[in-house]
Amino acid sequence: MSSTRKEPPDLAALLRKRKAEEELASKPRFIPKKERERLEAEKKAKEEEERKRKLVKNGTTPKQSIPTGPKALRNDAPPERVNGGGDRDRDPRDRGNRQGGKRGAGDEDDKRVKMERNDEAELRAKYMGPLVNQSTFSAKKKRRRTAANKFNFDWDADDDTSRPFDPIYAERVEPLFRLGGYETTDELIQRKAEAIRRGDPETGEQRARELLEQHERAKKQAERKNLGKHWSEKSLEDMKERDWRIFKENFGIATKGGAIPNPMRSWQESHLPRRLLNIVADVGYDEPSPIQRAAIPIALQARDLIGVAVTGSGKTAAFLLPLLVYISELPPLAEYNKNDGPYALILAPTRELVQQIESEARKFATPLGFTVVSIVGGHSLEEQAFALRNGAEIIVATPGRLVDCLERRLLVFTQCCYIIMDEADRMIDQGFEEPLTKILDALPVGNEKPDTDDAENPQIMSRYLGGKDRYRQTMMYTATMPPLVEKIAKKYLRRPAIVTIGNAGEAVDTVEQRVEFVAGEDKRKRRLQEILNSGQFKPPIIVFVNIKRNCDMVARDIKGMGFSAVTLHGSKTQEQREAALASLRNGQIDILVATDLAGRGIDVPDVSLVVNFNMANNIESYTHRIGRTGRAGKSGVAITFLGPEDNDVLYDLKQIISKSTISKVPDELRRHEAAQSKPQRGAKKIEDSSGFGGKGGQW
Template sequence: MGPELNQSTFSAQKKRKRTGGQKFNFGWNDEEDTSQDWNPVYSKRVDRYTGPMVFDGLNDAEVEKEYRRRARMLEERDPEHGKERARQMLEQMERQKEKSKSKRTRNDWKFKELADMRERDWRIFKEEFGIASKGGHIPDPMRHWGESGLPSHLLQIIDQVGYTEPTPIQRAAIPIALQARDLIGVAATGSGKTAAFLLPMLEYISQLPALTEYTKDDGPYALIMAPTRELVQQIESEARKFATPLGLTVVSLVGGHALEEQAFALRNGAEIIVATPGRLLDCIERRLLVFSQCCYVVMDEADRMIDMGFEEPVNKILSALPVTNEKPDTEDAEDASVMRRLLSAKDRYRQTMMYTATMPPAVEKIAKQYLRRPATVTIGNIGEAVETVEQRVEFVSGEDRRKQRLREILLNGGFAPPIIVFVNVKRNCDSVAREVQNMGFSAASLHGSKTQQQREEALASIRSGAKQVLVATDLAGRGLDVPDVSLVVNFNMASSIEAYTHRIGRTGRAGKSGVAITFLANEDNDVMYDLKQMLSKSSISRVPEELRRHEAAQQKPAARGSR
């Protein structure tokens, strides 16, 4: 129908056939190689390129070894010119090494001399260790113990004790403290704060006159306050490691021991006293102790002391210190040369240091009243768990189900002792400890109703390895150092995210890794939001789907209550 139209005869398939046969081939066959075999350059080919080059993925020693191997190869395969070419190659290697060293020196603080460090280098250094500081005339942190400014005899003791690398708080706080500056240290649990205030204190005291028959009754040179008996005894033990070789005496004052016994320990005087606020105030009020020559004060875990109701005792103790060595509240308090100047034959301006994990208003008030122009050092993100702790959360409700899950975890054998299990209620503590013993593990319990002797025995047994599992309330959640804890189990979730942070901080200490497993239930609604936020910020932890979707984890409790 209709007129005939011109029909196309084009075929794509035929087109491909025609053009495909005419495609130019860029390769050639082996028989077409025009190289002449009689040419020595071609007859003695080397398997790899022998010229100077950069070797990716090799360290400096491996690169030098490869250069020398290729130099030997050149000498063997080119008798006429190989020796000269090998020499040029080795010269090229030396130039590359110098260039690499120069580049590394410009860009890496680890390889720079102290005099070559610039502002950019210090900024990189501080970022690497999470150090932030504020205040006037703050010195640079120390990169290693040799730059600390501590005397040689203390450095020898540090080496003997086994402190190889300073922790971030030690890097930042020690140079400041050695300038006789007042200091507020804000750092996470397990960060090495004890040595950060002990070492400058010992350097300070070692420059003061030794106690004599006439001065021993005037009180100590230094005072350390901590919230719990266990923490006080831990600090005392650490202090003696350094103080005893220096001929200094350390005495602890805690509840649970007779006052007469502690008065007897003070009979020959002591340069350093470590105490809980309650027992220390008892000693002051009973005239067993005076502070006529105290010139160094440390408040450890200051926020915890306030939480435990020690604000009034702390204020009374600080008010009992002599006013004659108080610092002026002027710019002189930031001047190291003025602060280190001796006031008389036996003392200098009083130096006050406060270490805390948070800064509630009550702690700020004490700091403002008793510290003079303090430098503030903050390490990491306060209130967050360290990255060496893997946090695992499981929804397990009911006492029986939790005990069964605890049994599965312990019998799994994936965690080596010591292990710490946290509970919220004292009566639960002994019950869970008995359950652990029924599983075949040796266990000790620690809570506030125990006598001082029982508490000391429980801690000693877990530290010595005599017991495998410690079941404890929050009494053991803060400041206590039990070495090499591989696992922390929150049998009951802590009542606050701060308490949770300190609990899981019992593991993953001193650079080692650890695991924290938390049993969660609907009664823990008030902390679910904060817990989810903390898990989200951790690079090695995961937020379980049940917690992510839980209604209580969507917004803060205060926000939910205001609707």
């Protein structure tokens, strides 16, 4: 060993080298299978070489002859022969190791490495101080410990995962379940069970039996739940509670009350008589509306009913069809009972609505042999008495004129057992509460329903009383439920079922609502002219104003713009009203200018635009005004002019527009001070009606 001391290595270089080695060792490295095999072979070769070297070292193998010829000059010859010096050119330490067999090259290397580590430790202690609180954790040892227990994810080449000779896989069958429902047969399951028995003699019988039992359980569960099918794809017997809940949500149907039947999905499932279904098809009712789907099954069970639905939702047919089924089971009118009054009574607030209901009722009643008579103001009592001379199963009337007929003994209700109040909230608004109460009190009391649970039992309510009479059935249809309407309902209806379509008091989603702040009559007329001249809206068009004298004035201005117009208000006679509506329906007139008299009950097909020249006094009237368009599933537009006089309704207007899915609240209305909170003072009283003496409301 040399007496001169080696220079210590650079500390920074040693640290960088060790850090690089640790980072390299800490990184996971994926070794392919071929590479692993190569490394394993090299490792075995080294081990074999080390074993042979130890054998030679211990003298257990004969000495190999030293080549003396040209082979000694080759690169793989022993170094002592190449150098030509033999043992004299070898390091004395090597000679001693080879001669004594106690010390080898490995010991010398270990000694040299130990000296280098001592030098490194001395340098570290000199410049960095002694090591304190040194952790004994070793990442390499940790990795070695955990790597030994890791699962090997490589496939074993000896494993055959395809199993091509297994009879179970050779006779593969269709899956037990498919997306969309249960689509297997018992024959396929039996074949699979037989294949299991043949392929597995030991446990095949048990496995096959378990497969069959699992199939039966799955089959029963699939039949019970009917998974994967929409309610429209299921039969009526397969409909479950969840399906009915989804059905009601799809059509916006909400019901309250005990023992309410499920809605009808189609006319074929309505349980209406076949003859009446043929008439429905002839009239052109392809699909029932939501109120018809919900109300008809309830009415057919002789239940009292409150129907809350937006205007234009098909309420007329919803109460007419069950009414016709009801009176079809009663004795026909003859000489002995034709003067005892009608079987059914329908009340409506306006003449126009009465005539519309009469026209619709005759489409269904006339083919069945029933008579429908309307009693409204504007016609002489003698003419209406003549129409009643042979009796009528159904009477449609306004409350005011009907009270006149009762007081003059032109009509009695001895056998009346079916009452319908259409637009009940409008009748209350027009001041018809007193005549409505008189009419309901004039009905016979012997067939009133009991206010018990029996009123919800269809079997009991369908029985005849005394051989010919049946329990009175009362229905009320309304768009809103003010307190006075609830008061009448509680007094005259017995345990009623309540059907709500959508949200009460809200406009339908087929009407796009627009509002514009236009102050002053002149500016509004100019804006109206711009709208009419834009060509975006085709006739018929309805323009609403608040007072009668404005009707003729606005209509005159519209005619000056080059459009044909007609007016409708309370000062018009019945003949003038009918002529105005007829001219609008047949296309002779483009624009109708009307008061709230036309807000309800006016069914003009294909109205493309409603203009509120003056905003309505309350949000209910506004809702019914814009309901003249967007009817029967078609779309429409409603444009409203606003001014300072409309501050009381701006909050409600903002709320109702914000609930629409196709309308947008303009920024001016959203930021308006009056639209931020509801007015605190009491509701504004409507005093447009001056009585009920057969003329309906005076608008």
